[in-house]
Amino acid sequence: MMEFLFGRKKSASSAKERLQLVLIHDRTDLTPAELEALKDDLIATISRHVDIDPMAVSINVAQDGRSNRLVADIPLRAASRRRAR
Amino acid sequence: MTATVVTVTSGKGGVGKTTSVANIAVALASRGQKIVCIDGDIGLRNLDVVMGLENRIVYDLVDVVEGRCRLRQAMIRDKRLPDLYLIPAAQTRDKTAVSPSDMVRVCDELRPDVDWVFIDSPAGIERGFKNSIAAADRVIVMTNPEVSAVRDADRVVGLLEAEGKGPAALVINRLNLAMVKRGDMLSVEDVLDLLAIDLIGIVPEDENVIVASNRGQPLTLDSKSKAGQAFQNIARRLMGEQVPFLELETPGLLQRLLGRK
Numbered sequence: 001m002m003e004f005l006f007g008r009k010k011s012a013s014s015a016k017e018r019l020q021l022v023l024i025h026d027r028t029d030l031t032p033a034e035l036e037a038l039k040d041d042l043i044a045t046i047s048r049h050v051d052i053d054p055m056a057v058s059i060n061v062a063q064d065g066r067s068n069r070l071v072a073d074i075p076l077r078a079a080s081r082r083r084a085r
Numbered sequence: 086m087t088a089t090v091v092t093v094t095s096g097k098g099g100v101g102k103t104t105s106v107a108n109i110a111v112a113l114a115s116r117g118q119k120i121v122c123i124d125g126d127i128g129l130r131n132l133d134v135v136m137g138l139e140n141r142i143v144y145d146l147v148d149v150v151e152g153r154c155r156l157r158q159a160m161i162r163d164k165r166l167p168d169l170y171l172i173p174a175a176q177t178r179d180k181t182a183v184s185p186s187d188m189v190r191v192c193d194e195l196r197p198d199v200d201w202v203f204i205d206s207p208a209g210i211e212r213g214f215k216n217s218i219a220a221a222d223r224v225i226v227m228t229n230p231e232v233s234a235v236r237d238a239d240r241v242v243g244l245l246e247a248e249g250k251g252p253a254a255l256v257i258n259r260l261n262l263a264m265v266k267r268g269d270m271l272s273v274e275d276v277l278d279l280l281a282i283d284l285i286g287i288v289p290e291d292e293n294v295i296v297a298s299n300r301g302q303p304l305t306l307d308s309k310s311k312a313g314q315a316f317q318n319i320a321r322r323l324m325g326e327q328v329p330f331l332e333l334e335t336p337g338l339l340q341r342l343l344g345r346k
């Protein structure tokens with residue numbers, strides 16, 4: 001939206017966004033590819049126990065002060081619907 | 086007296102460590118504090134020229150460590166401030182000439198006689214950095230509002246935490262207000278969001294810093310310069326005073342149109 005209104009994005013905000021990503025990787029040693037692999041493993045493991053929609057899963061590294069946490073949001077499919085099938 | 090040992094480090098080179106050490110040291114000494122600066126950059130010494138003491142060097146840190154002179158003999162007294170001293174680095178040796186335990190020994194010998202020991206760390210995260218932080222009670226991490234400097238600062242902050250030397254205090258050096266205003270430079274808030282450590286100083290970009298280095302006269306004695314003021318404020322905060330950060334807002338458009346400052 002801002003980009004639409006003001007033309008090119010300000011360079012300071014690109015700097016901040018790029019740094020946010022770089023610092024997560026520097027601090028955790030977790031590359032985007034490794035994060036994807038982790039996500040696939042998690043989905044496979046959880047799917048063995050409960051019914052989930054793999055497309056709805058989001059797994060990200062969130063910054064919390066100087067520490068980082070892995071935040072996973074994994075919506076479960078309603079059990080009643082499964083039984084009805 | 087029991088000195089506090091403060092190490093100034095940054096990861097990246099060229100962010101203004103040496104200049105800041107000289108300026109903060111002068112600010113502390115002008116407030117009646119007794120202070121010794123140690124140039125930790127063995128092989129690439131610079132603190133001597135910035136302080137204007139390059140012609141007075143007889144002995145250096147390596148001479149002390151290797152027992153060729155007593156500590157006192159390597160302490161060069163400042164030209165203007167009698168309670169400010171420099172222990173220069175050796176120019177013809179490398180980082181391995183000094184060990185972390187040597188630094189602890191030298192600092193422990195200085196502690197009873199002064200209020201502050203300031204160590205100017207070399208760039209990088211190798212031996213010179215490890216030597217420089219070995220004796221530190223407090224660490225100042227210096228950065229510029231630029232991607233490379235902030236990234237390296239983050240790395241150093243992480244290493245300091247791992248070494249049990251945290252939490253470090255941050256100085257943001259060479260902030261250009263006009264560029265921040267037009268969205269072309271990371272703001273103080275941006276850098277603090279990214280690094281998530283406490284701030285101890287904001288130093289605006291100021292040509293006077295280079296002029297002062299040219300003359301070998303750190304500029305904090307000249308209170309008119311913005312950067313000089315910022316270094317004074319850092320010195321006061323180190324001494325435990327609560328000092329508000331420099332007013333960084335430029336006047337708004339309406340105020341400018343009304344001709345008010």
